[in-house]
Amino acid sequence: MDTYNYIPNRGKLFNEHLVYNSEQALEVRDEFYLFYVRATTDFMSPAFKRNIISNPPHNIIREGEVVNLIEEEYGPSVGGPSVGGYRPKLLIDNCRKKCTVPTFVKDDINSGNAKLVIDYSTEGYWDIDWGFLVDIFEVPEDRIIWLTSLHNHSAVTCKVEETHHVLSTNTTVAEVRWNPLWERIVWAMTREYWKEINEQLWLIEHSHIRKSKGILYNRRPHMHRISLLTQMKYHNQLDNMIWSWGGLLCDSETVITNENMEQEILDHDFGGYHSGNYFLDEEYRETYNEILRTPEHSDNEELSENKAQVMNFSHIYDTYYQVITETLYQQPGIFLSEKSYKPFMSCQPFVLSGQMGTINVLRLEGYDVYDKWINHEYDNIIEEKERMSVLMKEILRLNSLSQEQWTKMLKEMLPTIKKNLKHLIDSGDKKDVMTFDHSHTELQADYPVFDL
Numbered sequence: 001m002d003t004y005n006y007i008p009n010r011g012k013l014f015n016e017h018l019v020y021n022s023e024q025a026l027e028v029r030d031e032f033y034l035f036y037v038r039a040t041t042d043f044m045s046p047a048f049k050r051n052i053i054s055n056p057p058h059n060i061i062r063e064g065e066v067v068n069l070i071e072e073e074y075g076p077s078v079g080g081p082s083v084g085g086y087r088p089k090l091l092i093d094n095c096r097k098k099c100t101v102p103t104f105v106k107d108d109i110n111s112g113n114a115k116l117v118i119d120y121s122t123e124g125y126w127d128i129d130w131g132f133l134v135d136i137f138e139v140p141e142d143r144i145i146w147l148t149s150l151h152n153h154s155a156v157t158c159k160v161e162e163t164h165h166v167l168s169t170n171t172t173v174a175e176v177r178w179n180p181l182w183e184r185i186v187w188a189m190t191r192e193y194w195k196e197i198n199e200q201l202w203l204i205e206h207s208h209i210r211k212s213k214g215i216l217y218n219r220r221p222h223m224h225r226i227s228l229l230t231q232m233k234y235h236n237q238l239d240n241m242i243w244s245w246g247g248l249l250c251d252s253e254t255v256i257t258n259e260n261m262e263q264e265i266l267d268h269d270f271g272g273y274h275s276g277n278y279f280l281d282e283e284y285r286e287t288y289n290e291i292l293r294t295p296e297h298s299d300n301e302e303l304s305e306n307k308a309q310v311m312n313f314s315h316i317y318d319t320y321y322q323v324i325t326e327t328l329y330q331q332p333g334i335f336l337s338e339k340s341y342k343p344f345m346s347c348q349p350f351v352l353s354g355q356m357g358t359i360n361v362l363r364l365e366g367y368d369v370y371d372k373w374i375n376h377e378y379d380n381i382i383e384e385k386e387r388m389s390v391l392m393k394e395i396l397r398l399n400s401l402s403q404e405q406w407t408k409m410l411k412e413m414l415p416t417i418k419k420n421l422k423h424l425i426d427s428g429d430k431k432d433v434m435t436f437d438h439s440h441t442e443l444q445a446d447y448p449v450f451d452l
Contacts, residue, residue: 013117014145014432022102029108034145036117036434037099037137095136109139117145119434121179124150124328124335130172144174147434149335151178151361156333180365180427184435186341187428189309190421193345194448196313197421200347201451203317204414207407213399215315215348216243216323217339219307224329224388226268226291227279228353231392234287240399241323242315244298245291268292279329279388308338316346320406321374323395326354330384334361344420349374349413351394356382366423368416373409374398418452425450 010017010024017033019025025035101109101116108114116139120128125148130141137144150156153176190197216232218225229245232238248264269292270285280288301312322343328335334355340362343350349370352358359369359379369376375394381387401409 013434016115018117022105025102025105025108025114029104029113033108033114034117035101035105035109035114036119037101038119039099092136099136101137101139106138109143112143115143115145115175117147117434119147119179121147121149121181121434124148124331124333124337126150126153126156126331126333128172130174142173142175146172146174146176147179147181148176149179149181149337151334151336152357153178153333179434180336180430181433181435182336182338183341183365183424183427184430184433185309186338186345187424188435189311190345190425191448193311193313194450196311196316197345197347198451200313200316201414201418204347204410204417207411208317209403209407210320211318212242213240213319213401213406214242214321214323214395215319216241216325217307218244218325219246221246221248222325222327222329223268224279224353224384225325226288227284227388228323228325228392230280230284230288230291231388232395233291234284235392235396237395237399242299242319244301245294245296246298247294247296248292279385281385311342311346313346316348320348320410321398322346322348322350324350324352324354326352326358328355329353331355334358336361341424344424347417347421349410349417351376351391351398352379353388353391356380356387367420370413370416372416373413421450422452 007020010019010027012018013034013036017028017031018036019028019033020036025033099118105114109116116137118133118137128146130144133144134141216229216238218229229238229243232241232243248268270280270288299315301307324339324343326335326339327337334357336358340352340354340358344367351374357379359376362369375397378387378390378394381390
């Protein structure tokens with residue numbers, strides 16, 4: 001199904017009419033309504049690029065090339081640098097074409113008869129250029145409802161003195177709401193994989209011995225992932241894992257050549273501008289640089305494809321637990337992607353490399369994070385290097401357990417595993433959650449039966 005152009009039926013959100021196009025808006029125009037626009041990641045287009053939605057000048061200050069790149073693609077900026085940033089007219093027009101709002105709807109929004117819902121909940125970005133959004137959509141900032149996957153958005157700020165702009169989600173006059181999109185998407189996946197889930201429950205119940213200790217996926221080359229891979233390699237732990245590494249240019253639009261790959265390696269070299277060495281001590285330098293030069297690695301997976309809505313149960317059947325490497329690590333806020341919810345679907349315990357407090361958010365959302373068996377003290381540590389070091393100690397402990405110990409422990413966890421799976425399934429009853437997963441006809445069918 002073409003989810004890019006899919007138009008859902010008119011519905012309700014926050015007890016108000018929710019409409020998706022001009023025809024639906026006309027049906028309810030005599031009442032207050034919300035007009036929905038999706039502005040999110042490329043694979044769920046329409047999309048605004050990261051360096052557009054998060055204010056180009058923030059990048060310009062750190063990387064002087066960004067202005068030239070934007071102006072080269074879209075032409076000179078309107079008025080030069082301003083509170084809202086560089087805004088080439090062609091760029092604004094391009095964004096308007098991607099997310100069209102009818103003129104009469106803008107009039108209704110500006111007159112107070114409607115609000116604009118901008119759904120950016122595939123991401124957890126905090127540094128949003130609100131002035132730019134106002135220019136694009138031509139509506140006041142306080143008439144915008146912004147949907148995000150940034151859980152603690154009201155507590156997140158970005159230092160104005162560093163960026164020269166007010167960018168945070170806690171200073172805007174827009175209405176910002178957390179939308180647990182990724183929990184809802186993983187919930188929908190349980191319908192697709194119900195047979196595999198029941199098989200996993202059966203294997204746990206019958207003390208299935210597994211070939212490897214854990215899963216460690218690192219398709220895209222975020223710096224905290226490179227740093228964790230470095231520690232795993234340094235401590236000879238990769239042989240205990242089913243793991244992946246997409247290489248430094250995974251998902252890059254750059255044509256990979258020996259020359260640009262070598263430049264990428266130099267840029268990320270230990271101590272280099274893009275280096276993740278601030279997560280690591282000097283003893284890891286040599287191993288870190290080895291990881292940078294490690295070719296793409298996976299266990300029978302195509303790493304050029306986004307895996308957000310894919311589960312490889314052959315890996316799950318062969319492992320006891322997961323090492324989750326979330327999308328963000330040192331950035332402000334707490335972003336929960338599909339990675340944080342998938343272990344509840346795969347019926348596995350886990351540790352997590354991510355922003356401080358991510359594990360605690362899962363607790364607050366009603367999930368049991370296996371505290372009886374796993375030490376998540378790393379989740380409370382502010383300093384990034386120490387947090388990763390303490391996480392690594394727990395991974396070493398978990399990997400030191402024998403297959404027999406793990407098999408017995410996993411069976412002890414089974415009531416908790418089932419409780420978490422049920423909680424994930426019950427999350428489908430949450431109200432006011434927006435999702436993009438309109439293409440699955442099975443969502444209208446009876447829910448599959450799980451052995452709970």
